[in-house]
Amino acid sequence: MKGFKVITAMKDSISEKDIIVSSNGNISREVYHHLPQPQVYLRGSMGLPVAVGLGLALANPNNRVIVVTGDGNFLMGMGSTVTTSFYKPKNLKILILDNKSYFTTGGQQTVSPALNYSKFIDALNCEYNNSKEASEDQIKEDLSRFLNSNTFAILHLVIEASKENLENIPWHPEKISKEFTGKISKSS
Amino acid sequence: MIDSAAFVSYLEKNFQFISGVPCTYFKKMLIYLAEHETELQLQHVIATREDEAMGIASGVAFSGKQAVVYMQNSGLGNVGDALTSLAQLYKLPMVLLISYRGLESDRAFPEHDIMGEVNEAVLKAFNIPYWILSEKNWETEMNLAVKEMKNSSSPVALLVKDGVLSE
Ligand SMILES: Cc1ncc(C[n+]2csc(CCOP(=O)(O)OP(=O)(O)O)c2C)c(N)n1
Numbered sequence: 001m002k003g004f005k006v007i008t009a010m011k012d013s014i015s016e017k018d019i020i021v022s023s024n025g026n027i028s029r030e031v032y033h034h035l036p037q038p039q040v041y042l043r044g045s046m047g048l049p050v051a052v053g054l055g056l057a058l059a060n061p062n063n064r065v066i067v068v069t070g071d072g073n074f075l076m077g078m079g080s081t082v083t084t085s086f087y088k089p090k091n092l093k094i095l096i097l098d099n100k101s102y103f104t105t106g107g108q109q110t111v112s113p114a115l116n117y118s119k120f121i122d123a124l125n126c127e128y129n130n131s132k133e134a135s136e137d138q139i140k141e142d143l144s145r146f147l148n149s150n151t152f153a154i155l156h157l158v159i160e161a162s163k164e165n166l167e168n169i170p171w172h173p174e175k176i177s178k179e180f181t182g183k184i185s186k187s188s
Numbered sequence: 189m190i191d192s193a194a195f196v197s198y199l200e201k202n203f204q205f206i207s208g209v210p211c212t213y214f215k216k217m218l219i220y221l222a223e224h225e226t227e228l229q230l231q232h233v234i235a236t237r238e239d240e241a242m243g244i245a246s247g248v249a250f251s252g253k254q255a256v257v258y259m260q261n262s263g264l265g266n267v268g269d270a271l272t273s274l275a276q277l278y279k280l281p282m283v284l285l286i287s288y289r290g291l292e293s294d295r296a297f298p299e300h301d302i303m304g305e306v307n308e309a310v311l312k313a314f315n316i317p318y319w320i321l322s323e324k325n326w327e328t329e330m331n332l333a334v335k336e337m338k339n340s341s342s343p344v345a346l347l348v349k350d351g352v353l354s355e
Pocket residue numbers: 023024025026027044045046069070071072073074099101102103104105269
């Protein structure tokens with residue numbers, strides 16, 4: 001299953017109060033184009049989406065925070081997943097979209113295949129975790145169980161390396177901040 | 189040495205979160221923080237890396253709240269991209285409390301020599317306004333830093349020399 005299809009499948013489960021943090025490159029573009037706006041679209045800071053999500057989750061305990069990260073970003077900031085697992089904010093959900101590549105920069109392979117995600121996230125002792133290949137007929141159910149879990153949750157999905165031709169995010173980061181801060185001050 | 193209770197109380201009034209990786213220069217302050225964690229209105233988040241701590245502080249700043257990030261100046265070498273492509277780019281206010289290692293009292297620690305020499309030049313190169321925290325005028329220096337952080341909605345730094353926040 002393609003990554004943007006997973007992102008599109010999230011649409012029905014996302015409410016206005018939810019906060020999404022997306023990792024740089026392709027994934028931020030897909031989240032910008034397919035899910036309700038505004039969200040925290042990271043355009044740089046590779047390796048930091050989980051850390052940013054943790055800060056958001058702790059600062060907004062009444063909002064659900066969903067981190068959507070590529071495997072390259074996840075691996076670069078792996079320590080931050082251990083940190084989040086130390087604090088386990090109930091409102092934080094980490095979705096890893098694993099195409100086993102740095103897709104945005106031309107599809108170079110990552111070291112992702114060396115990691116047994118299932119064992120790794122299980123070892124973090126979060127109450128909800130799952131690692132599987134994304135499939136069209138189960139995606140809605142998988143996402144719903146993950147997003148509606150009442151605990152800190154990690155979902156690792158193996159996806160097909162692919163992209164749509166989406167235009168770049170037209171918002172400058174300062175605009176992203178402004179739009180997002182406006183939304184948060186209304187909903188928290 | 190600045191009184192830990194007074195310093196933490198200042199932080200509590202101006203910030204909601206504190207995150208970072210320790211340096212011996214912060215030892216006393218961090219002991220105070222750990223001992224008073226439950227009664228403080230300042231949430232401490234332990235981090236594995238300094239850029240991660242800045243990521244956490246960025247999530248806090250996106251929410252209209254503020255965090256202090258503490259780090260050894262070695263950690264300054266870890267945060268370049270977190271500064272330029274996140275905190276500075278997205279205009280996220282935060283205070284970086286950076287220990288100033290590699291000066292005279294650190295001659296037995298050559299691992300700090302080179303960063304000690306370039307520390308201020310690095311901050312200047314990144315266009316980060318900074319103050320050197322002094323025992324005498326620390327409140328004024330903190331006020332100036334917090335004011336600049338708010339005015340510019342960006343990271344600012346305070347350099348902490350040996351003996352200022354720990355014996
Ligand atoms: C610190 C840093 N190194 C390298 C890059 C270049 N870069 C941008 S996106 C990307 C790939 C990210 O990979 P992943 O998180 O797996 O997402 P995908 O592109 O596969 O969707 C890289 C290497 C960068 N932006 N920042």
